[in-house]
Amino acid sequence: MDHNTVSVKVALNAWQTNIDRCTKLINGLSDDQLLKEIAPGKNRGVYLIGHLAAIHDVIPEILGLGRRANPILQPTFIDAPDKTIDKIPSVSELRQVWTSVHERLKNEFLKMTPEAWFVRHESMSDADFEKDPTRNKLAVLVNRTNHLSYHYGQLILLK
């Protein structure tokens, strides 16, 4: 296995391991638990699930794999902080979105060659990428994995 393949595999393993443990945590929490705040005055579990699903829903656009499936999530879970929007999707709706967003990503990632991860991501210009070749699709994956870990560390407080 060449080193490019290895480094992409390392990043994909980290992504999938963190998605799997977060999915397991969410599946083990009741709707009532997810409606609680992770700490007094902080985000609710339901908001963090919607937020992660919304951010991950956009990944195909950044990687050039097609449009997001759930644009309706952005105003509530990316643009607005928690507890500022009255009507948000139910926990059970969000559980379904969570599943479909991550199944799509799993399938898309399986189809990508190792080389495809070293191409610039869609929000970079060619000129900027020439200056900094680390702004590639692999970096998007690595950054999203760390963002996921960050909120997973908060969701686990609901246990």
Next chain:
Amino acid sequence: MDHNTVSVKVALNAWQTNIDRCTKLINGLSDDQLLKEIAPGKNRGVYLIGHLAAIHDVIPEILGLGRRANPILQPTFIDAPDKTIDKIPSVSELRQVWTSVHERLKNEFLKMTPEAWFVRHESMSDADFEKDPTRNKLAVLVNRTNHLSYHYGQLILLK
């Protein structure tokens, strides 16, 4: 820049970005704030700083770069949960350990070639590594970065 160099740079950027933002957060919190629990009944900030410093102190051993500098941290911050050990280092001592552990790592990482990250880490046998070449030093760095993000997501609740 070849792809190996790029992928190592992506992982090192993620590590250093997360260390820097966590250091900034810790520097902005008072000793009193760090002695509080991140959520009712959960770990205190001081424990999480000690825990991250202890885990990062061990990284040179796993990467084959020499012995850890602060073995005294392990019993309190790795082997034992928070609030089970009466006498723990002061916040101000832990702030100093935090700085020295991360300066050492920064210097060591600068000296490593990209190729060095694709070698097996010290807790793997040659035979196991042959079976799974993703169990390399790069994977250790990626996993520690995610572990850091996880606890950073908790420490930020103290703000």
